[in-house]
Amino acid sequence: MENMERENILEIKDLDVRLFTERGELPVIDRLNLTLRAGETLGIVGESGCGKSMLASAIMGLVARPGKVTGGEILFGRDEKQDLTKMSAKELRRIRGTGISMIFQEPMTSLNPLMSCGRQIVETIVAHEKIGRAEAKARAISIIRSVGIQRPEKVYGEVPAQLSGGMRQRIMIAMALVCNPELLICDEPTTALDVTVQAQILGLIRRLQKEKKTSVVFISHDMGVISQMADRVAVMYAGQLVEYAQAEAIFTRPLHPYTQGLQAAIPKMNEKKDSLESIPGNVPMLYELPKGCIFSPRCAYATDRCRSERPQIVEADGHRVRCFLYEQGGDAQRREMKATDTSETKIENKKKIGEEGEG
Numbered sequence: 001m002e003n004m005e006r007e008n009i010l011e012i013k014d015l016d017v018r019l020f021t022e023r024g025e026l027p028v029i030d031r032l033n034l035t036l037r038a039g040e041t042l043g044i045v046g047e048s049g050c051g052k053s054m055l056a057s058a059i060m061g062l063v064a065r066p067g068k069v070t071g072g073e074i075l076f077g078r079d080e081k082q083d084l085t086k087m088s089a090k091e092l093r094r095i096r097g098t099g100i101s102m103i104f105q106e107p108m109t110s111l112n113p114l115m116s117c118g119r120q121i122v123e124t125i126v127a128h129e130k131i132g133r134a135e136a137k138a139r140a141i142s143i144i145r146s147v148g149i150q151r152p153e154k155v156y157g158e159v160p161a162q163l164s165g166g167m168r169q170r171i172m173i174a175m176a177l178v179c180n181p182e183l184l185i186c187d188e189p190t191t192a193l194d195v196t197v198q199a200q201i202l203g204l205i206r207r208l209q210k211e212k213k214t215s216v217v218f219i220s221h222d223m224g225v226i227s228q229m230a231d232r233v234a235v236m237y238a239g240q241l242v243e244y245a246q247a248e249a250i251f252t253r254p255l256h257p258y259t260q261g262l263q264a265a266i267p268k269m270n271e272k273k274d275s276l277e278s279i280p281g282n283v284p285m286l287y288e289l290p291k292g293c294i295f296s297p298r299c300a301y302a303t304d305r306c307r308s309e310r311p312q313i314v315e316a317d318g319h320r321v322r323c324f325l326y327e328q329g330g331d332a333q334r335r336e337m338k339a340t341d342t343s344e345t346k347i348e349n350k351k352k353i354g355e356e357g358e359g
């Protein structure tokens with residue numbers, strides 16, 4: 001299989017990030033292990049507060065107080081990997097833009113409202129490359145065109161406020177990709193957009209990723225969106241990895257009860273509800289994590305053991321999953337009952353991928 005031959009571009013090993021607060025040291029990311037293969041998309045999914053954005057910050061070297069990386073490694077690169085957690089601020093600045101770049105939910109947080117879109121792209125290029133301004137301008141116009149904007153010369157001279165939300169997101173994608181980074185991190189890039197524009201932007205990211213062979217970490221709370229983007233999926237819950245597998249496996253046979261709940265909520269996600277109707281309750285606060293399995297208070301299958309003991313990650317059916325149901329010698333019947341086939345949901349979601357167009 002082609003996938004098996006690909007090298008890793010990112011290896012996260014035993015990553016620990018803590019928040020140093022008045023309530024003590026809180027494990028916002030707890031011994032996380034993940035890998036991303038070059039050219040693939042790793043989807044990170046979980047409800048609000050699960051630590052997804054903190055993970056993005058850790059990869060970008062942007063964890064700020066009260067947060068701190070307290071352990072583990074984030075190895076980045078093809079042949080000789082460098083540990084991003086050990087880099088100086090100067091080295092990280094160099095890597096951001098050319099090695100790794102990021103797009104956010106709200107383009108206005110990273111675009112300068114006073115500077116024309118074209119000029120912002122030119123400034124990004126000249127900050128990272130030895131290149132004349134005329135050449136940088138030609139490249140800026142070309143990348144504006146390549147993100148599906150039909151009048152690039154006009155948009156070049158416009159400030160972000162003159163553009164629609166979808167167009168602004170396209171400009172942010174252009175800025176993120178103009179220096180051909182190896183890795184693109186997308187943190188909820190379409191959450192603020194309406195469904196049609198969302199489909200166009202997802203299509204655009206997929207097309208550019210294929211053309212440029214970029215590796216992508218794609219973060220979303222929405223399993224429907226993840227199903228359209230990811231080759232491999234990591235499900236996070238309150239700072240812990242609870243399931244990790246090929247997307248196909250996650251969507252056809254989700255193992256963890258939390259993943260199954262996220263899956264069941266797909267049709268309701270677009271209603272922007274704060275909680276999942278299919279899973280009662282909320283993600284626990286980091287200062288009051290349950291003693292046993294952190295998902296046990298919301299889990300229909302929780303036993304006394306789940307409420308008193310923390311499960312470790314186990315390999316089951318080609319997945320990694322953090323649940324006692326899938327331990328060697330675990331309850332085979334319950335296991336069978338849980339791993340329901342949800343391939344129909346997946347097929348429905350594949351159908352949602354929209355045509356690209358200016359939005």
Ligand SMILES: Nc1ncnc2c1ncn2[C@@H]1O[C@H](COP(=O)(O)OP(=O)(O)OP(=O)(O)O)[C@@H](O)[C@H]1O
Pocket residue numbers: 019028046047048049050051052053054055065066067221285286
């Ligand atoms: N500066 C901070 N001070 C205190 N708590 C924080 C801080 N930053 C993050 N947290 C807490 O860390 C946890 C993880 O936050 P994070 O933003 O990474 O989650 P998320 O899954 O990305 O959710 P969202 O989609 O809402 O951003 C949350 O419980 C959040 O309240």
